Amino acid sequence: MTATALQTKVHPALEGSLLLEVTSVRAQTNSITSISFGHPLGEQLPSYVPGSHLVVQYGTGANSYSLTGAGSAPTEYTISVLRVEDGAGGSLAMHALSVGDRVQVSRPRSAFAPAATAKHHLLIAAGIGITPVLSHARYAAEWGASASLIYVHRPGTGAHVEDARELLGSDLTECTDRNSFREVLTTKLTTQKLGTHLYVCGPTDFMDSVLEQARDLGWPKGLLHSEAFSAAALDDGQPFAVNLVRSGVKLDVPAGVSLLETLESAGLNIPNMCRKGICGECAAPVLRGAPQHRDLYLTDQEKADNTTIMCCVSRSLDKELELDL
């Protein structure tokens, strides 16, 4: 019997997922809590690539969280969640969990993997962005890969600070204010041996400025990796129309209403989960027209192909899109 058989009402996007039990809850800081999930019968869980995330169901919604472990032959999946009082409720639901609770989670998904050819991994994290980067650091320590970490956190509010110190020793640089970080970053970006790959996770503006400075200092795109853990607020966008070729209907998508909402109110059943361009569940095939990609899921190449649209957040550059729906 598989664990999933125990659950009756599974979020459609979580099919093939796992029903796991909360095995531990530990406060990292006042606002960040680490939660571990294990198989109810103590079985081993599927391995994952460092930097992977897990989609966790709560009530009728779902959210994705980075796994903090190294990923090889795990018996537990551990996430660290920052409490967001005015969020959609996911973080509050996570913080309300206690040992023994059962939760539906996806299989781990990889979108921030370490480069196999890297000679060195330069990890950069701010705040709760430490979570996927910690997974990379653990993996590097486990397999003897070369890694260093710049971790920006305010004194007393940083999660996993002790873990990072233990894993990286003198290869960890902690910064507790913006000015010292700026100095450290400039030094690090100009002194990395060839074959170094950079991985950054943190607030969107933090990541943008790190990536911009790296590019200015001559870092090629192929060495830069970033993981957005929070989607930036998106504007309402322009109205456009969609032509659903298989259903033979044409719908208008007004400004401020998402394509996903439009499709749903027309009675279509579109799998979805995060509804913010992260999880990749709401992909729809595009036959004609150029989507205005606003998701964090598709790769740059996939976006350039213009054959898929994540309909929860993305819109259209053309007046009309033709979809294979």
Add this chain to the structure above:
Amino acid sequence: MRTASQSPATGTGGEPGFRGVISVSFGAADASADHDADGVSRQDLRFASANPEALANLRSVLAHSRVGVRLVLAGPPADVHAAASAVAVCGLVDEEITILCDEVGPRVIFCGHCHTSTTTDHAIGTDVVCQGCATTLTFTDHFSRRVGGYLGFSAHAEEAA
């Protein structure tokens, strides 16, 4: 042959290193002529050919370079591609390397059947006989940095099949 003079900085990742343009010329080519790098510091390396000594020299220059560096390789295709393949082990990605191939000159054809490399002066699109298995190979401009050569495949495969 002369190589650029360079202070032999030793040590690991944490120190400043060269982040400008490294122009590497093989034979009579001049990598520096094709690539103007205004205001960017540069190093010129000149080698007669991409022999093991030259490649070792190039790798040691790269070991003292830091991310941000750009490598320009100029010369006959066989030399340029041997160098491109040799520096791949240093972890350089394509965006960091500019290849300026002489229009003519020896190319290395990697046999897709027996994996022997054959050097030829023939132009792209022509046939060459594999030194390893004597198959008549045709080759296109598909160059593999991994094997350091153009992929050659049986010129008459469709007839044989």
